[in-house]
Amino acid sequence: MKAEIITIGDEILIGQIVDTNSAWIGQQFSLNGIEIYQVTSVHDDREHILEAIRKAEEKVDLVVITGGLGPTKDDITKRVLCEYFDTQLVFHEPTLEAIKVRFANRGIDVNRLNQDQAMLPESCTILPNKLGTAPGMWFERNNTIFVSMPGVPFEMQYLVEFELLPRLRETGRTKAIFHKTVLTQGVPESMLADRISDWEDALPKHIKLAYLPNPMSVRLRLSAYGDNEATLRKEVEAEIEKLRPLIAESIFGYDEDTLASVTGQMLSANGKTLAVAESCTGGYISHLITSVSGSSVYYKGGVTSYANEVKQQVLGVSAESLESVGAVSEEVALQMVKGVKRLLNADYAVATTGIAGPTGGTEEKPVGTVWIALAGQNKTFARKYVFVGDHRERNIVRSAQTALQLLRQLILEETSH
Amino acid sequence: MKAEIITIGDEILIGQIVDTNSAWIGQQFSLNGIEIYQVTSVHDDREHILEAIRKAEEKVDLVVITGGLGPTKDDITKRVLCEYFDTQLVFHEPTLEAIKVRFANRGIDVNRLNQDQAMLPESCTILPNKLGTAPGMWFERNNTIFVSMPGVPFEMQYLVEFELLPRLRETGRTKAIFHKTVLTQGVPESMLADRISDWEDALPKHIKLAYLPNPMSVRLRLSAYGDNEATLRKEVEAEIEKLRPLIAESIFGYDEDTLASVTGQMLSANGKTLAVAESCTGGYISHLITSVSGSSVYYKGGVTSYANEVKQQVLGVSAESLESVGAVSEEVALQMVKGVKRLLNADYAVATTGIAGPTGGTEEKPVGTVWIALAGQNKTFARKYVFVGDHRERNIVRSAQTALQLLRQLILEETSH
Known part of the structure; x- marks a missing residue:
């Protein structure tokens, strides 16, 4: 089954x-063997939508329209x-009833605009929407x-989950994709x-390879x-077995894995814990780690020490270092990582201090200058990076991903022998 | 000038x-008076691309193809x-030179595949790409x-920024949009x-209004x-002046403002500081605050107290409360917010403790159960929310946004009289 998605909205x-x-x-359809032929985004404009x-x-067997x-x-x-479809709007009682119940729960009256939402095309099947006022058609x-x-x-x-996919499966027109x-x-x-x-040249015709690069990694999709x-x-899976020995040392995971989830699995498999001290990344590393369900098993927590006084008073960074070499330095990064490891009593710790920009350089x-410090069971070190460009969010993301990458390598090193 | 964007890639x-x-x-073109007529995403497939x-x-004057x-x-x-375009690939010396320089900087040799990237269509103008190996055409x-x-x-x-837009402006075919x-x-x-x-009915014909709802807010775009x-x-701006009195109390900002940026402006205008203690939001509130450039002026930092022992030892939450009412409780939320306010010596503090899911309920x-606590200059309180659904990321986002919303209201209250 081939589908096109049309999204409407300026x-x-x-x-x-x-x-x-x-x-x-696209993800849901792929999992259900429906191929997306095209995605088209158009204006809120009658002729253009038609x-x-x-x-x-x-072109397709299924046209999905959103918005x-x-x-x-x-x-x-x-x-x-x-x-x-050459049909007309008619009043649909169950839709108005559903809107009334929703609004009553919130203590709000139904107004004329909501009543209009119960006027629906006569020739369609209504897909009830339990989470909003506009049903599917x-x-x-x-x-x-x-x-x-x-x-x-x-x-x-x-x-999609509760109305569309169940009905599509019933048509028996879906095919398999993996x-x-x-x-x-x-x-x-x-x-x-x-x-x-x-290896790529020898792939069977019905298996396609795609390279998906981004600044921190390259994904290979089969x-x-x-x-x-x-x-x-x-x-x-047989093809991946053949691929693996060719690039073993660069593979860090599969599918929905992230550096945070992979690192978390390694920590929990080894019964180790983690703490984080962040300055320039401002809580983003902690957010990546805690976005993984089950992270409370290995993640003790973190300190975002944005102000220098917090670096001193909470993490024990020395006033002298802050004065002499400044917050963005190897010395302070090392003191931060040691400080948070001790304070939170963790086996591993990560710290960042840098200038995310766009000002402050x-x-x-x-x-883009960032010091990233790591502390493991036997080893503590810091490395300097200078990311190019003054894009604040991008520098935060790159610093956080690099920190997780270094953490993964350190855990691998310390737990493999 | 009307444009269509075609993105290529499975x-x-x-x-x-x-x-x-x-x-x-779309954003860049809008700012430069180029209207996007349509966005079309297609497969890596010859016929489909053609x-x-x-x-x-x-349909359009400008076709932008990415991927x-x-x-x-x-x-x-x-x-x-x-x-x-009925043309052929020819060797483009400057492109190969640029690739060689890039790779030499990273200590990598140029291979056959990179050499192929210097084979480019004869009839096009090359747009040099300083950040990668494939130039624009x-x-x-x-x-x-x-x-x-x-x-x-x-x-x-x-x-787009350094090659495409400057050349498009030279054509003189761009028009004004605001x-x-x-x-x-x-x-x-x-x-x-x-x-x-x-007010909407009285808008002039050349000014269009769009409603952009999301779970936490409704945006009105003119x-x-x-x-x-x-x-x-x-x-x-004259239309917005007429709109403002109709919905004054619900407006919290304009354009790229966020709850975090607006709250930050209020703090810095009043010379006040902020600290955050996070459990279920895991660093996300801190990340939202520090994503705002200049946040170091008012943001002291935060503690992500994921483990109960961190709540006790760093924030001073009592073991008894954790034992008797549990970490997700009004008592613990209040102790967290008071603890972090004292520890980081801030004027305002926010704390969250809850169950983000999908497990643990x-x-x-x-x-979805979350306690959010706020501490201001005169007032400390906690409120309970039960967000529906077991989607971890969504619960984290909603908890963080709600916390910032409560913070904004508290600062407004305490600084307006």
Whole structure:
């Protein structure tokens, strides 16, 4: 089954919001053997929406439309769908009842705009939305299915999971796809490609390889297409078995693994604990670690020592070091990492101190300068990095990822012998 | 000038990566008066790419293509462009030289795959890429401009900023757009729409209003289209002056403001400082605060007290409370907030303790239960929230945003009289 996603809304086109809906639907569809042929984002504009639906109908079996279903005047999807399917809006009692119950729970009265939300196209099947006021709509014509859903992410996700996917599975028109992604770091894309070139050339036709680089790592995704998911899984895993020895030292995980989750697994397998002291990363390392479910087993906690007095009073950094070499220095990074390890009584600790920018740089210590310190069971050290560019968020992310990378290497070293 | 963005790559369609490139380009183009007509995401597939470019050429003046320019076998954009423009790949000496310099700096040899990256379409203008190995390409045909850039975000951003936009401005074909967004919270979309209905109906034809709801707030975006940006700005600001009294108490900021930035401005205007103690939010509040440039002026720092012993030893929470009522309780939240305020010697403090999930819930304290405590200059209190759903990341985000919302209200209260 081939699908196209049409997202409606000026906010996506002007970049005010990032279209995370399409990515989420893409993931769910892939897991369910539905291929996404294309994603198209269009304006809240009648003609443009009609044209996008018309073009999609020519190419795919399933057209998924998100957005433009709110109670307000800029949302026009419902009327455009009536025009496309030559039907009319009729009053749908159960939808109004559901809206009334939702609002009563919040102590709010239903107004005219909400009542309009219960006016729905006569020829569609209504998909009830338990998390919002606009229901989903399911149309069929010839052999094509059309589904319209609100663009609010958690409402759309609810409808896909509990209404759309169950109905699509019933049609028996879904096919099997299996993806697995190998996560690597430390080797640039072109060198990686060189090393695995023979293996890549020998891949069977129905298994495709894609390189997905980003500044901190290169991901290799294998996608297999066929009839039976269990067979595809076996074939992909056999290919990965052949790949692994070629690039063993650069692989750090698979699929949804992150540096934080992989590091966490190593800590918990060895019964070790972790603490973090952050200055320039401002809590982001701690956030990455605690985004992993179950992290409370190995993560004791952290101190964000933004002010120098907090570095001194909580972490025990010496006033003299702060005075003589400054907060962004090897000395202070080492004192921070030792301080937090002792204070939180942990087996491993990480510390960062640097200049995230865009302001605060000097000639000697430009924006992007970061000292990262690590403390393990036998070893304590600090390393300096100078990331290029004065983009605050990017420098925070790179500093945090590099810290986790160093932590992973240290744990590997200390627990493998 | 009207543009279409075509993003190439299976990774976007299967949802492995979220297409942030289109949003970023959309923002930059909007600021430069270029309207985005459509965003289309297609497979790494020759025919599909050709068709997307052909359809775009019919509708717009500028076709921006990202992705598919890497050194590896799955990247086919360059060859497809040669086919489309009926030209051939020729060797481009300056590009190979640039690649050699980049690699020499990293101590890596140039391989065959990188040499291939210096083979470029004969009929295009090369846009040098200082941050990567694949340059941008600029084609013109009839009155349409086509630009192809790598999909790696920081390389694409560099090319847009330093190569594409300056060249587009030279064409003199850009027009004026002005956007301003009003950020509100605490009033649902439909009630807001009711209150401002008369104002909305009276808006001039060239100013459009859009409602952008998300779980924590509703944003109202005004977009004005015309010839002169300064005039549009004045008109939009005059409309916002009329809007403001209708919903004064729900407006917390404009455009790129966040709860963290707005709260930070209030703190620094009043010369006050802030500290944070986090359990279930795990450092995320601290990350939001420190994502604001200049936050070191008012932010002293925070303690992520994930383990109970850290709550006791660092923040001074009593062992008895942890034993009798548990970590997720009003008592512990209050002790955490008082503890961190004292420890870091701050004027304001926030604390969170809860169950982010997906596991760890009980009948009495289900996943999503959070106690948020606030301490100001005269007042200390805690409030309980029960967020619905066991989605860890969503519960962390909602807890953090709610904490910042309460902090903003408390500062407003304590500094306005």
